[in-house]
Amino acid sequence: MSGWKGRLLTLSLFAVAMAYIESATVVYLRHVYGIQDLLRDAPTQPDALTPIELGREVATLVMLGAVGALAGRAPAARWGLFLYAWGLWDIAYYVWLRVFIGWPASLGDWDLLFLIPLPWWGPVGAPVLAAGMMMVIGAGIARRSEAGLPVRVDRTALLLGGIGTAIALYTVLAPALHALPGGLEAVGRARPTAFPWGLYLVGWGMVTLAGLRLAGWVRSP
Structure with a gap:
């Protein structure tokens, strides 16, 4: 499968299979820690498995x-296909968890998304929305690059992408950031109470617009 469609299919199969492994690992971790409700049962202090888990995320x-x-044939295509694979992997990860343990029950269920550099908390719908955008934009950038068309990173795209990413990251890191003055123990105990969807969508929209410019679907003035 050396053509574009064949390589994209192979990459997709890898991402879905990798998501199976990731979700299976999380099922095992839930059993180890006795987690039924992440907000209530997630560990609040580092233990012997913490550095292993951080390494797994990296x-x-x-x-x-x-x-x-x-999979990519050009630098921009490689970056785009990385984004595409990341997005598909993330969506498939939740699909597999739903198959394995019936969770998440809805896109509003809270999840502990990431641990580096601090815990990220958000409803499942937030990473799924980001993942869908990454798939579309990543595939668009890769397709454009492999067609021999330029992928220009202009100042506007950088500004939109940088600010939008910072806003979106703040929304998932907010509980940990607000608890940080109390030390790492306070960060471990921090739990979200509400998600700032409006702010998140502003950041998501800015990153999406930046990606559309890179993919050539929105032209620079």
Whole structure:
């Protein structure tokens, strides 16, 4: 499968299979820690498994980046396919969890999304929305690059993407950031009470617009 469609299909199969492994690992961790409700039962203090879990998160991104690099034929295409694989992996991860343990019951269920550099909290709908955008934009950038068309990173795209990313990250890191003055123990105990969807959508929209410019679907003035 050396053509564009074949490589995209192979990359998709990898992302879905990798999501199976990721979700299976999370099922095991839930059993180890006795987690039924993440907000109530997630560990509040680091333990012997914490550095292993942090390493697993880094390894996940390395694997997605590596397979994107192998699938792409040009630098911009490699970056785009990394984003596409990341997005598909994230969506498939929740699909597999739903198959395995019936969770999430809805897109509004809270999830502990990431641990680096601090815990990220958000409803499942937030990463799913971001993942869908990453798939579309990533595939668009990769397709444009492999067609021999330029992918220009202009100042407006950088500004929109940078500010939008910062806003979106704040919404998922807010509980940990607000607790940070109390030390790492307070960060571990911090739990969200409400998600700022309006602010998140502003950040998501800015990043999406930046991506559309990079993919050539929105022209620079």
